[in-house]
Amino acid sequence: MATQNTSMSALASQICNQIALIFSKPTGPHPPPLDLMVAELTNIATQNGRVFLYGVGREGLMLKALCMRLAHLGLSAHFVFDMTTPPISASDLLIASAGPGGFSTVDAICSVARSHGARVLLLTAQPESGSCVKHASVVGYVAAQTMADDGGEEEREKSRPLMPMGSVYEGAMFVLFEMVVYKLGEVLGQSPETVRSRHTNLE
Numbered sequence: 001m002a003t004q005n006t007s008m009s010a011l012a013s014q015i016c017n018q019i020a021l022i023f024s025k026p027t028g029p030h031p032p033p034l035d036l037m038v039a040e041l042t043n044i045a046t047q048n049g050r051v052f053l054y055g056v057g058r059e060g061l062m063l064k065a066l067c068m069r070l071a072h073l074g075l076s077a078h079f080v081f082d083m084t085t086p087p088i089s090a091s092d093l094l095i096a097s098a099g100p101g102g103f104s105t106v107d108a109i110c111s112v113a114r115s116h117g118a119r120v121l122l123l124t125a126q127p128e129s130g131s132c133v134k135h136a137s138v139v140g141y142v143a144a145q146t147m148a149d150d151g152g153e154e155e156r157e158k159s160r161p162l163m164p165m166g167s168v169y170e171g172a173m174f175v176l177f178e179m180v181v182y183k184l185g186e187v188l189g190q191s192p193e194t195v196r197s198r199h200t201n202l203e
Helices: 002-022 033-046 057-072 104-115 131-135 153-158 167-187 192-197
Strands: 050-054 076-079 093-097 119-124 138-141
Touching: 002 167, 033 050, 033 093, 033 119, 033 138, 033 167, 050 057, 050 104, 057 076, 057 093, 057 167, 093 104, 104 119, 104 131, 119 131
Parallel strands: 050 076, 050 093, 093 119, 119 138
Antiparallel strands: none
């Protein structure tokens, strides 16, 4: 049992270290994504604007988790396509993710948000070449590997990656969002008790 636990701990450490390395990479000319997200969300909170979030697949799941925590922090947060999502307006912020640079749905939603005057914060691992960038007000560069750059079939057959496909990017999103929630809670003066009081009791 001790050996099994050591092996599990070692594997977990390797995965966590791989994600941590992402945040030591330079992001210039784009600001660090943590600073960018905290600044944008602080600005929306002080102006009583709303936050909309959207991503596809596992990226979308990470953004849904962030949406929940933003609601706990007292922001009006909505995930695109939820039945209760209101119309977006010029006082609002859309946070969207396109790790590989572009998805047709993300492109379209970012375009609609901009057409209604909203700010668009785009998270991506391809800040220079992605199709979604043209719709962004600001770009958060998450310097992680996605399915767009995980090597060819021959390369993948030679070695089995610890985190396949886009998992590095998605894992980095989860860690980034935890940092954002921590820093934003500080900036907005939200005590742990207040944040906890906003959690649903219909469970």
